[in-house]
Each structure stands twice: as C-alpha cells, then as structure tokens.
Amino acid sequence: MIVRIMGEGQVKLADGHFAELNKLDDELLEEMESGDESGFRRTLHALLDKVRELGTPLPDDALEPSELILPAQDATLDEVKDMLSDDGLIPG
Template identity: 35%
Template sequence: MIIRIMGEGQWEVPDSDLSIFNEIDGQVEHAVTTGSQTELTAALTQLVATVKAHGRPIADEEITDSDLIIPDEAATVEEVSQLLAENASGEGLIPG
C-alpha cells in the first residue's frame, strides 16, 4: 500500500499493518469530533511517525499513485474535518 503524507512524500507500507493505522485513525476521528486540536496534533504525529517507521520511503523521482493520503502533523481540525467529509465511505482517513 502506498501512503502519501501531505507535503512530505510517499511511503510503501505492508498491507498487514493496516490495523495499526486504523487504530490511530480512530484517535484522529475522535479529535475532530471533539474539536480538540491538541488531541488531533498528537494523533497525526503518531500516525505520521508510524507510517515512516513501518514504511519504505519512495523516491521523489518514482511516480506512483497513492492508495491513501493523510495530512501532516500541522493540519488543523477544520482541514481534517474537510478531508473526512470528502471521504464517501465514512471510514475515516484509513479505510478498513
């Protein structure tokens, strides 16, 4: 699975790690629901760090489609709320 972190690039991560990302995604959704920027920043920081720890960076020269796009740690509640609203599946940032 290819995950793009907005403003940072792409990482290839094993599909088997999806459950780890889904757990953190639940924290992101909770933070947006409660409007807690502090909680959101912590969850996004953990999500980005987990992608980087479990993934292999893809060179900028390599052009490949992303399976998932996640915001970076600096995203606001409003920005992430908009991303969640645009996801027709209603499954958060990470479907699964």
C-alpha cells in the same frame, strides 16, 4: 499500498500494518468530533510517525499512484475534516 503524506512524499506500506494504523485513525476521529485540538495534534503526529516508521520511502522521482493520502503534520483540524471519509483517514 502506496501512501502519500502531503508535503513529504510517498512510502510503501504493507497491508498488515493497517490494523495498527486504524486504531490511531479511530482515536483521531474521536478527537476531531469532540473538538480536542491538543489530542488531535498529538494523534495526527503519532499516526504520521507510525506510517514513516513502518513504511519504506519511495524515491522523490517515483511517480506511483497513491492509494491513500494523509494530511501534512501541520494540517489544521478543519483541513483534516475536509479529507475524511466515513471511516476516517484510513479506510477499513
């Protein structure tokens, strides 16, 4: 799956990693719902760091369609809320 981190670029991520990422996504959703700004910030950074760690960066000139778009590391709680689906940022 091709994942875009807004403001950074794209990475190719194997589908087998999504169970691990969904745990962080669920935690992020809980923190957002409770208004835990510091927990939200910590978990968003952990989620994006894990995507960077597990994914393979695509060249800057690659124009692959992104199947998943994640917010920038400095995104606000309100900006991320606008990106959410019922499943959080990561479907499944």
